[in-house]
Amino acid sequence: MNERLQKYLYILVCMLIVIRSTEGFFVDITYVQSAVAKGAVCLDGSPPAYHFDRGSGAGINNWLVHFEGGGWCNNVTTCLARKDTRLGSSKEMVKQVVFSGILSNKPQFNPDFYNWNRIKVRYCDGSSFTGDVEAVDPATKLYFRGARVFVAVIDDLLEKGMKNAENAVLSGCSAGGLTSILHCDNFKALVPMGAKVKCFADAGYFINAKDVSGAQHIENFYDDVVETHGAAKNLPSSCTSKGKPSLCFFPQYMSQQIKTPLFITNAAYDSWQIKNILAPGVADPHGTWHNCKIDIEKCSPSQLETMQGFRTEFINALTGLGALTSRGYFINSCYAHCQTETQETWLRSDSPVLNNKSIAEAVGDWYYDRHPFQNIDCPYPCDKTCHNRIFDPHENPSE
Numbered sequence: 001m002n003e004r005l006q007k008y009l010y011i012l013v014c015m016l017i018v019i020r021s022t023e024g025f026f027v028d029i030t031y032v033q034s035a036v037a038k039g040a041v042c043l044d045g046s047p048p049a050y051h052f053d054r055g056s057g058a059g060i061n062n063w064l065v066h067f068e069g070g071g072w073c074n075n076v077t078t079c080l081a082r083k084d085t086r087l088g089s090s091k092e093m094v095k096q097v098v099f100s101g102i103l104s105n106k107p108q109f110n111p112d113f114y115n116w117n118r119i120k121v122r123y124c125d126g127s128s129f130t131g132d133v134e135a136v137d138p139a140t141k142l143y144f145r146g147a148r149v150f151v152a153v154i155d156d157l158l159e160k161g162m163k164n165a166e167n168a169v170l171s172g173c174s175a176g177g178l179t180s181i182l183h184c185d186n187f188k189a190l191v192p193m194g195a196k197v198k199c200f201a202d203a204g205y206f207i208n209a210k211d212v213s214g215a216q217h218i219e220n221f222y223d224d225v226v227e228t229h230g231a232a233k234n235l236p237s238s239c240t241s242k243g244k245p246s247l248c249f250f251p252q253y254m255s256q257q258i259k260t261p262l263f264i265t266n267a268a269y270d271s272w273q274i275k276n277i278l279a280p281g282v283a284d285p286h287g288t289w290h291n292c293k294i295d296i297e298k299c300s301p302s303q304l305e306t307m308q309g310f311r312t313e314f315i316n317a318l319t320g321l322g323a324l325t326s327r328g329y330f331i332n333s334c335y336a337h338c339q340t341e342t343q344e345t346w347l348r349s350d351s352p353v354l355n356n357k358s359i360a361e362a363v364g365d366w367y368y369d370r371h372p373f374q375n376i377d378c379p380y381p382c383d384k385t386c387h388n389r390i391f392d393p394h395e396n397p398s399e
């Protein structure tokens, strides 16, 4: 081989290594067939599913169970629309997903969890895994069984080795982040006694704020979710005994009662919350918020003022977490939603930091009791480390 060709091949191999090591890796789907007999199924009756990468070495008895997000369906119409999509049926799910960020298997990208057993649980019930209605309407054939899916998936993982867990984390992003809050103590109760168990929610702290028209849009929406899925009986009774059960879908009203250590990562200007809680389409019939929701830099001064007000409400709602030192939080001032599943926001040389710590460092320090972490960023636009989302103007601004 001549020298030039050799050099060329060398460069090519280096490039391939760089691509492989930066872009995560694919993990196959596993269907939980045994769940079907228990009636623990997706909206369409298909088995639930997850993606599982086995731990190794010192991480062999450590388990990170991470729940996928994807909003909610609040009534028969929206649940029917979801039923034959990947968010309602395992028949529609891709067979492989990319593991990166908190799911990465590389020490340099995920120093505290890379060698753990890492599971991404697919979301196909539309209720953050809280629903349980026995009856199935023959006209719609919709199954509302999210809470059963949660138990069936955890049982399956216990069988696969989690029964020997020494360390365990329940995590998730968006509706999956909410799952990790709502089910935190349930998870603790299901894994072996003596295991060190903590919960970590990314972009799951949805707040009860009025929209820009003054309506209680998200509160009404959650009322419908809880009603449609029969979820009230599966929300923490320490909260539901005190008032309207559907309010217990909001972390601010129920998280104080959680006994297991809990960490919240959230952007104060969470882009999903701005688009769907503060300025949903129904509250903005003339679309004056359209450009602002796509790109925070396009917001008018008065819209930014409204968003600062939302941040203040968010910070007030965060007091619902309680003041325990076992609580952790990383609230940055980015326009973002879910910052743990992508490498650039979880841990990279240019990833967001707060108090000079990336989310990966803050969460790892908190989990391993190296250092508590309770920090809230200064208001937008002070933080230059943000990876602010810019949405495609053609996509539905509410999704």
Ligand SMILES: *[C@@H]1O[C@H](CO)[C@@H](O)[C@H](O)[C@H]1NC(C)=O
Pocket (backbone or CB within 6 Å): 074, 075, 077, 078, 221
């Ligand atoms: C279902 O919910 C959607 C979204 O909130 C709403 O637009 C629609 O009117 C509701 N449909 C029914 C039948 O209640």
Ligand SMILES: *[C@@H]1O[C@H](CO)[C@@H](O)[C@H](O)[C@H]1NC(C)=O
Pocket (backbone or CB within 6 Å): 356
């Ligand atoms: C921030 O962290 C980096 C890397 O951990 C360190 O080199 C730097 O000195 C820190 N800066 C401050 C201001 O603490």
